[in-house]
Amino acid sequence: MNGTMTPVDWAKRPIQKYADFTGRATRPEFWWYFLGIVIAFIVVGIVESILGINHMIFFAYGPLRVLLWLATIVPSVAVGVRRLHDTNRSGWWVALPIVPYCLAFVLGGAAMVGGAAMGSGVGMMAGAGIAGIFMFIGAICGIVLLVFYCFPGTPGDNRYGPDPSGAAGTVIPAE
Secondary structure, eight states, X not given: OGGGOOHHHHHHHHHHTTTOOSSOOOHHHHHHHHHHHHHHHHHHHXXXXXXXXXXXXXXXXXXXXXXXXXXXXXXXXXXXXXXXXXXXXXXXXXXXXXXXXXHIIIIIHHHHHHHHHHTOHHHXXXXXXXXXXXXXXXXXXXXXXXXXXXXXXXXXXXXXXXXXXXXXXXXXXXX
């Protein structure tokens, strides 16, 4: 099955498994889907720029881009979870970069608001520093997650299901 799939087939697979967080996803399934999403966002951004609607929402996003994001967020998280399952890791690792960004927003934002309320530029700068530190930690966590996505899947069955690339020990030649 895997030897006959085209890149487009691999890219469509996460959409077909829209909210399936169980099982495993191979590297081609994950990376071809990711490439397809990047291309879709570029095309939608170009269309929005041509139509002049690219800064309608929060002065940064166009409505088509927001709709595309809303339509693809669930399959994107699902394929990320299944990719982590293929490397024998828990799907909860996808939350790794989210936690520091939330802390940056909550703690840094609270310190900035508190500094502004007191009329203290030092308090605002401290809040910005706290937010910056947590955002840096979030970026590091994102890199760790990217490395996990690049690891090969565990050969054979693991605790998340059978090997999606074929039988254990079978080598699929490059075409």
